[in-house]
Amino acid sequence: MDRSGKQKLVSEIQETLKDAELVVITQQSGLTVAQVSDLRRKMRAAGAGYKVAKNRLAMLALKGTKYEGLEKLLKGPTAIAYSSDPIAAAKVAVTFAKGNEKLKIVGGSMGADVLGPDAVKALASLPSLNELRATLVGLLQTPATRVATVLQAPAGQLARVFGAYAKKGEA
Incomplete structure (x- = not known):
């Protein structure tokens, strides 16, 4: 060279x-x-x-x-x-x-x-930078998913109670 x-x-x-x-x-x-x-x-x-x-x-x-x-x-x-x-x-x-x-x-x-x-x-x-970002996004999404599940639970329970009363009323 x-x-x-x-x-x-x-x-x-x-x-x-x-x-x-x-x-x-x-x-x-x-x-x-x-x-x-x-x-x-x-x-x-x-x-x-x-x-x-x-x-x-x-x-x-x-x-x-x-x-x-x-x-x-x-x-x-x-x-x-x-x-x-x-x-x-x-x-x-x-x-x-x-x-x-x-x-x-x-x-x-x-x-x-x-x-x-x-x-x-x-x-x-x-972990690499992309792996850390994915972990962070996962951690941020988890509380939102749990909140949505908790908010849907009472409505689901209420629907099951009404369904039970409806079945009891038919019988």
């Missing part, structure tokens, strides 16, 4: 990291092209991205961003997973690492806070 290609890659990574809420650093020793492609596909499906870059170029890209603290994690064959959702990249990376021992979570960063591998795994166990 020539100098202009490297500069383009560095600026591309910087642009990507500006919108990211979470960055996860992984080590990928021995992954095949098919496995990396599968990981990228899963990342895209979750709204995240996965970028393999030389450590030197990645360090240059991290300079001037809120993720400068990650430079010390860039040792060996590393890659960067990122997402605007604060959980998506961690979920996909941790799930993939469980099924493939060749991918190792080195650490990550949420804003300026550098996270260790255990913190990234704990973050991955949290």
Whole structure:
């Protein structure tokens, strides 16, 4: 790769990291092209991205961003997973690492806070933003459903009482 290609890659990574809420650093020793492609596909499906870059170029890209603290994690064959959702990249990376021992979570960063591998795994166990929204909507709808049921109950009981009296009067 020539100098202009490297500069383009560095600026591309910087642009990507500006919108990211979470960055996860992984080590990928021995992954095949098919496995990396599968990981990228899963990342895209979750709204995240996965970028393999030389450590030197990645360090240059991290300079001037809120993720400068990650430079010390860039040792060996590393890659960067990122997402605007604060959980998506961690979920996909941790799930993939469980099924493939060749991918190792080195650490990550949420804003300026550098996270260790255990913190990234704990973050991955949290429900996603969409799951939290669904839970919240469910909690908000439940009281309304209960109120409607309670309001309908007296009318139903009254109808059953009238029905019983009607049957008694016929007999």
